[in-house]
Amino acid sequence: xxxxxxLVKRYNDVYAINNINLDIEDGSFVGLIGPNGSGKTxxxxxxxxxxxxxxxxxxxxxxxxxxxxxxxxAFYPEYDSTYHWMKARNLIDWYSKFFSDWNKEKEKNLxxxxxxxxxxxxxxxxxxxxxxxxxxxTLSRDAKMFLLDExxxxxxxxxxxxxxxxILKAYREGQTFIFSTHIVDDAEMLFERTIFMKEGNVVIDxxxxxxxxxxxxxxxxxxxxxxxx
Amino acid sequence: MRIDKSxxxxxxxxxxxxxxxxxxxxxxxxxxxxxxxxxxxxxxNTVARAYREMEREGILESWVGKGTWVKKGSRNNxxxxxxxxxxxxxxxxxxxxxxxxxxxxxxVGKIDDKN
Numbered sequence: 001x002x003x004x005x006x007l008v009k010r011y012n013d014v015y016a017i018n019n020i021n022l023d024i025e026d027g028s029f030v031g032l033i034g035p036n037g038s039g040k041t042x043x044x045x046x047x048x049x050x051x052x053x054x055x056x057x058x059x060x061x062x063x064x065x066x067x068x069x070x071x072x073x074a075f076y077p078e079y080d081s082t083y084h085w086m087k088a089r090n091l092i093d094w095y096s097k098f099f100s101d102w103n104k105e106k107e108k109n110l111x112x113x114x115x116x117x118x119x120x121x122x123x124x125x126x127x128x129x130x131x132x133x134x135x136x137x138t139l140s141r142d143a144k145m146f147l148l149d150e151x152x153x154x155x156x157x158x159x160x161x162x163x164x165x166x167i168l169k170a171y172r173e174g175q176t177f178i179f180s181t182h183i184v185d186d187a188e189m190l191f192e193r194t195i196f197m198k199e200g201n202v203v204i205d206x207x208x209x210x211x212x213x214x215x216x217x218x219x220x221x222x223x224x225x226x227x228x229x
Numbered sequence: 230m231r232i233d234k235s236x237x238x239x240x241x242x243x244x245x246x247x248x249x250x251x252x253x254x255x256x257x258x259x260x261x262x263x264x265x266x267x268x269x270x271x272x273x274n275t276v277a278r279a280y281r282e283m284e285r286e287g288i289l290e291s292w293v294g295k296g297t298w299v300k301k302g303s304r305n306n307x308x309x310x311x312x313x314x315x316x317x318x319x320x321x322x323x324x325x326x327x328x329x330x331x332x333x334x335x336x337v338g339k340i341d342d343k344n
Contacts, residue, residue: 029272132286165270173273188234209237209275218234 001026002176007056009042009200016042018200019056026144027173031191031208032180033219035229038197039182041078044147047178048075061144071100074143076134078150081211084123088133091122095137106170107140111207114165130158135163139170146175152183160186198227230269238271242279247288250299251307258298279314 009017010183016104017039024030032040032067045051046058060069083091092111111118114132115124122160125133135151151167152160164187167186171177171190181187188194196204204226208219215222223229232238232243242265249255259265262280266273280297283289288307291297323333 029274161270165267168267168270168272171273173277185234189232189238189269189275192272192274209239209278212235213239216235221235 001061003057003059005057007043007046007058008054009046009051010054010195011041014113015200017046017053020200020202022195022202022205024176024178026176029171029190029192030179031188031219032156032178032197033182033184034180034197035182035227039200040197041149042200043197044075044149044178044180046161048147059226067149068097074138074141074146076138076146076151078153080130080134081137082122082130082133084121087119087121088125089118091133092118092136096140099141101142103140103142106142107136110139110170112164112198114162115168116190127192128155131155131163132166135166135170139167142172144175146177148177148179150180150182151213152181152187157186164190172220182225184220185218191219194219194222196223196227198229203227232269232271239275239278239282240270241275242271243283246279246283247307248311250288250304251311253304255299257305258296261296 002021002022003038004020004024007017007020007022008015020043032043034040042051046053047060047065049067049069052211056179058064060073086094092107096104096107110116112215114129114136116132118135122130131151138148140148148167151163152205160183167177167179168190177190179187179190188208191208193206194204194208195202206214211222212218215226217225230241232241245256246259259280260268262273262276267274269276280289280291283299284291288300288303289297290300320330322334323336324330326338
C-alpha cells in the first residue's frame with residue numbers, strides 16, 4: 001500500500017510535485033497519465049526512493065522508501081539503462097544475478113514473445129528492441145510492485161500494441177503496477193484506475209470504467225479534451 | 230469483438246459473453262479470465278468483474294479450481310430476454326412510424342412461414 005500525504009517536490013524554484021494526496025492499494029494496476037513535465041517521473045522516483053520529498057510524506061507498506069524497497073520493486077526507467085558493449089544475452093544474465101526474485105521462466109517467455117535477438121550486441125539493437133530488452137530486465141522479476149516510466153515513449157505506433165500485450169502477459173493479479181504514459185490509447189485498457197496529472201497536481205483520479213461512465217469518454221479523450229493540454 | 234473505449238469495458242465484455250451464450254457458442258465453460266483478458270487486451274480484473282456481475286445475475290456459476298461455467302437454463306433465459314428486447318424494439322420502431330399495435334399484428338400475421 002502506497003500512502004502519499006501533502007507531497008511536494010521542488011527543484012530550486014520549480015515545483016515538480018505541487019501538493020499530492022494519494023492512496024494506492026496493493027494489487028492495483030494504475031495508469032499515470034499526463035503531458036511531459038507534469039510530474040509523472042518525479043512521482044515514480046519518489047515512490048521508489050530515488051529522491052526525497054521537499055515536504056510531505058510518502059510511505060510504501062508503512063515505511064518511507066529505502067533500500068529494502070529495491071528488492072521487492074522493479075523500476076523501468078525512461079532513459080536507456082542498457083550497456084551497449086554487452087550482448088543482450090550477457091546483459092540479461094548479469095542483471096538477473098542482482099535479484100533473488102528473478103524468474104527464469106518469465107525471462108524465457110518474454111524473450112520469445114518480444115522475439116528479442118539476444119545474441120546481438122545491445123549497440124546493434126534498434127531503439128524499439130532496446131525498449132523490449134529493458135522490459136525483459138524489468139518484468140522477469142516476481143516483484144511485488146512494478147513502476148514503469150513511459151514504456152511506450154519512442155516506440156513506433158505499430159509496436160506499441162506488442163509492448164502492452166507483453167506487459168499484460170507478464171502481469172499477475174495481486175501485483176501492483178504503475179504505468180506512466182502520455183500515449184494513452186494503446187495502453188488504457190490495462191488500467192483499472194487512471195490518475196491524470198497536470199503541472200504537478202492530480203487533476204482527475206478514478207476507476208477507469210467509472211470515469212468512462214461519468215464522462216462518456218475514453219481515457220485518451222479525457223486526456224485530450226478535459227485536461228486542456 | 231470490438232471494444233468502445235468510451236464506455237465501461239466490463240459491461241461490454243458481459244454483453245459479449247451473454248450473446249455468445251445465447252448463440253450457443255459458449256455451452257459449458259466460459260474462457261478463463263486470463264485467456265479472455267489476453268484475447269481482448271484488457272486487464273484480467275476487468276474480465277473477472279464481468280464474470281462476477283454475471284454470477285450475481287444468475288447466468289454463470291463458479292467454483293474455486295473448477296473455473297466458471299454457464300448455469301443450466303441460462304441459454305434459454307438469455308435467448309428469451311434478447312428476443313423480447315428485439316420484439317419490443319421492433320414494435321417501438323413501427324409505432325413511431327404511426328402504425329397501431331393492431332396493424333403490426335396484422336403485418337406479422339402475413340409473414341410467409343415457408344421460407
